[in-house]
Amino acid sequence: MEKINKNIVAISTAIGNGGISIIRMSGPDVRNIANKVFFTKKISVLDFEPRKLYLGTFCYENIKDKCLCVYFKAPFSYTGEDMIEFQCHGGITLTNKIYESLVNLGCTPATKGEFSKIAFLNGKLSLDEAEGIIDIINAESESELKAGFDLLQGNLKKQVECLQNRLTELLAKIEVTLDYPEEDLEIETYSNISKELQKINDEIMKLLETADFGRAIKNGTRILIYGRTNAGKSSLLNSLLSYNRAIVTDIQGTTRDTIEETFEYKGFKFVLIDTAGIRKTNNLVEELGINRSKEMIKSADIILFVVDGSKELNNDDYDIINTLTDKNVILCVNKSDLKQKAKIESLPYKTIIKISTSTGENIEKLKELLYQYVISKNVNNNSNIITNTRHITALKSAFDYCNEAIKNTEQNIDLSLIAIDIKNIWLELGNITGNSDNEQIIDDIFSKFCVGK
Numbered sequence: 001m002e003k004i005n006k007n008i009v010a011i012s013t014a015i016g017n018g019g020i021s022i023i024r025m026s027g028p029d030v031r032n033i034a035n036k037v038f039f040t041k042k043i044s045v046l047d048f049e050p051r052k053l054y055l056g057t058f059c060y061e062n063i064k065d066k067c068l069c070v071y072f073k074a075p076f077s078y079t080g081e082d083m084i085e086f087q088c089h090g091g092i093t094l095t096n097k098i099y100e101s102l103v104n105l106g107c108t109p110a111t112k113g114e115f116s117k118i119a120f121l122n123g124k125l126s127l128d129e130a131e132g133i134i135d136i137i138n139a140e141s142e143s144e145l146k147a148g149f150d151l152l153q154g155n156l157k158k159q160v161e162c163l164q165n166r167l168t169e170l171l172a173k174i175e176v177t178l179d180y181p182e183e184d185l186e187i188e189t190y191s192n193i194s195k196e197l198q199k200i201n202d203e204i205m206k207l208l209e210t211a212d213f214g215r216a217i218k219n220g221t222r223i224l225i226y227g228r229t230n231a232g233k234s235s236l237l238n239s240l241l242s243y244n245r246a247i248v249t250d251i252q253g254t255t256r257d258t259i260e261e262t263f264e265y266k267g268f269k270f271v272l273i274d275t276a277g278i279r280k281t282n283n284l285v286e287e288l289g290i291n292r293s294k295e296m297i298k299s300a301d302i303i304l305f306v307v308d309g310s311k312e313l314n315n316d317d318y319d320i321i322n323t324l325t326d327k328n329v330i331l332c333v334n335k336s337d338l339k340q341k342a343k344i345e346s347l348p349y350k351t352i353i354k355i356s357t358s359t360g361e362n363i364e365k366l367k368e369l370l371y372q373y374v375i376s377k378n379v380n381n382n383s384n385i386i387t388n389t390r391h392i393t394a395l396k397s398a399f400d401y402c403n404e405a406i407k408n409t410e411q412n413i414d415l416s417l418i419a420i421d422i423k424n425i426w427l428e429l430g431n432i433t434g435n436s437d438n439e440q441i442i443d444d445i446f447s448k449f450c451v452g453k
Helices: 031-036 092-104 114-121 129-136 142-152 155-179 184-210 213-217 235-243 284-299 313-325 361-377 390-408 415-431 440-447
Strands: 008-011 018-026 054-060 063-072 083-090 220-228 258-263 269-274 301-310 331-336 352-354
Touching: 008 092, 008 114, 008 440, 018 031, 018 092, 018 114, 031 083, 083 142, 083 284, 083 301, 083 361, 114 269, 129 142, 129 155, 129 415, 142 155, 142 213, 142 269, 155 184, 155 415, 184 390, 184 415, 213 269, 213 352, 220 235, 220 284, 220 313, 220 361, 235 258, 235 269, 235 301, 235 331, 235 361, 258 361, 269 361, 301 361, 331 361, 352 361
Parallel strands: 220 269, 220 301, 301 331, 331 352
Antiparallel strands: 008 018, 018 083, 054 063, 063 083, 258 269
16 A cells, blocks of 8 residues: 655644644654744754654744644654644634644645554554554443553554464465475475464464453443333333433333443443333333334343332233243342242242342342353453454454365365465455555544544
């Protein structure tokens, strides 16, 4: 991909009134541009020491501000090019005027993710590391932040590059065998390739096995609060959130549509979905809500089946039980502070917890059960957790090519054909880091960035 060779500028902080705003430039001539608008009493921008903040005056036509300027010298900058950043007072008008001044002096407005794209093109950032930046910016939980930081640190990149290096060595062995047939290396080569491909295949599989845990980190665990009317579903939602989000009354059918909210517990995100109470009704609106509740079962990771422990189970409860076969259910027996009448001993659930949304009894214990469900997904305790759908797709393709290559080695298929399979594994893994020169993937990733990053 051709490198970008121009001076770009963007506002890198959120537009609004605040302490400071940052306007950044990158390109071959940014020092000369800055020298035309930023002045100190003792030194010009052209003589700035890299990575040192200088206090001075930004001055262009009628726009003036006392602010800070810092110069980052190529290649020791975020983009790998010369960069200048102005840290001015955080006002909407002032920030925009400084930005417009720099455009008037020859800078091109940066597009989404252009700074990071230049960093990638200059070898300062891999694609997966860039996605780590996106994940950090968009993180809604502590576990998302950690996963994003691990990507940004290049942990996955190191593992992928190691796999690619091992594949390159296999290709080299094939080349030697094909170039020197008189050495009679084929039998040994087939054996070595098969063993190494199996090891690589196992490592790819271990990465793929983390995807379920990664999805819980990235998207949160979807928890459906389900049960008949007036069992305490909305009260349970409010208790788990620790504030009153849903309306709670003694009137049946109060909740007629799904309510979706999130909360964080021990660094993980949980998505709570309160649903309409399940019962037979002639009310068209309520029936639509009930049908939607039933549909939500398909997408739920965990179902909190709420029953009223102070009342005997009725036909609505048993109808619900029949619809939850083979689902991941926690039976929540609500109103434990009242005399218990519900006979739950014969119900087909391993995980049963008695709670009271009125007194708060066992609400924290329920949160702990949800947390234990999430961390149980981390089956390999792998340091690299795959949270990105694009990475999963690439790994699955690499895994398929690897299996094909193993089968072909076992059948002693021509080594030149096996080399094609190995190259395909290498390319699919390279799609993760960008070490495959797939321009469409590269453009798609950086379009997800905000302007100025």
